[in-house]
Amino acid sequence: MQNLDSLLEIMALLRHPTKGCPWDLAQTYETIAPHTVEEAYEVANAIEQRDFENLKDELGDLLFQIIFYCQLSNENNGFEFADVVDAICNKMIRRHPNIFHKNDFQDAEETRNDLSWEEIKAQERKDKYRNSTPAREISVLDDIVWSLPSLSVALKLQRRASGIGFDWAEISPVLKKISEELCELEAEINSNVSEEKIEEEMGDLLFACSNLARHLNLNPEMALRKANKKFERRFRKVEKLTNNLRDEAKSNILDEMQTYWEQVKLEEKD
Template sequence: MTQSDRPSRQPSPRPSPRQIDRLLDIMKRLRDPEAGCPWDVEQTPATIAPFAIEEAYEVMDAIARDDRDAIPDELGDLLLQVVFQARMAEEAGHFDFETVAGTIADKLVRRHPHVFGDAALDDDFWEREKEAERQRRAEYGTLAGVALPLPALMRAAKLTRRAARVGFDWDDATGLLDKVHEEIDELKAEFGGDRDRIEDELGDVLFTVASLARKLDIDPEAALRRSNDKFTRRFEAMEAMLAEKGQTMAEQDLPTMEALWQAAKKLPGMK
């Protein structure tokens, strides 16, 4: 659904705090083994977990498009994932939504002593506190706690950021760019050879590019999304130019496609 398809909304008064209680009650009803929804009842923490990632990306997309009507909808979908997981945990006797909310509230207060206490602002306090939390969870080592399920490009950037904190880093972006070229040369050397070696070297190229993005203070995921969007706009412009002539992309040879690509790049909004 596009922004133009959605019904127009006006800013509403501050929602009643009871709305969260209503949402919790709805989730409890949906999970009722006798009167609930069969699909909701059969779900487990493992089957629902992937939806949290999907919903988080839909929130990001709505924010990137500045779709003020979609943002509350998408945030609600993301909140539902928290409520769903908390309800299943409560049924199993592990924890409930109040535990989840209380845990993050306590963490925010603990991580902001300059706001909720009398400490002076300390730029390094946040990272020291996170490290202390990892140690309390028996997660030791510089790279501990970097979640495995993260998108690979995002995880690569986080891993190199952690390593950089202890001095394992290039002096500047130029050195890292040279390393990117070195990794590309190593990839080229494997062309025509073992597929596993090619995959390994290609992974090294991508990992080093993620590190370069981190060194340039650029989010590699955001940079790649931007390029994805740019490619999509230009490719669709190529198809539109051909459609005006009653032609399709599949009918064109590579030189013609390249000429169309260069023409599409020159169109307004294609930079």
């Protein structure tokens, strides 16, 4: 059975200056990054499909991305894979003080640290930027990864703001906010003055919907992914039914498709 050392050796050989693979030798951090994002989504897709045999392969692909970055760094006298492992081990220990820093004669509840996970992360951000040059103000919104899907960014922004008290305690004002944003969007559409303003109001509505998902303890990105899959599944059925229509019936195709759409929805509920 192969082990992690084997994978490290394979990666080193693929990047060997004279014996390596031309494609692998041509890669940089920037060219590999899109593949990393794709592999992460393929992992998520395998989980959604409950395809655990494929998940094993996809996790391997994602691990290979990590090994690739470590090889690139090592070639320039930077960090190695062992340094990455060391960093994540230290981070997990630091963020779980109730587990790793407790007295052996006390249970976890008695030694529970007052700092939450998010509070520990906030302190880490402060420590990171305290001695930065030039000096900069520290914000709870520091280190948001803007390359994430926009719904995920919205969720992170809202969680960070909530962490220092900028949040509604109940769900009713969250629902009211969505209604307000929908009305504002409708008003801009009806005025037909500015496409830019319509886009802005559309963004506000999506942001408010993300906040509702957070208050319901849902991930808006995952909720939308499931909605996308549901639409695909239903539309494929509608498409198949529509293809069986006689040519004369296709002149009224929208009405027919809407009828089939409702039919498919009812069939799925039965």
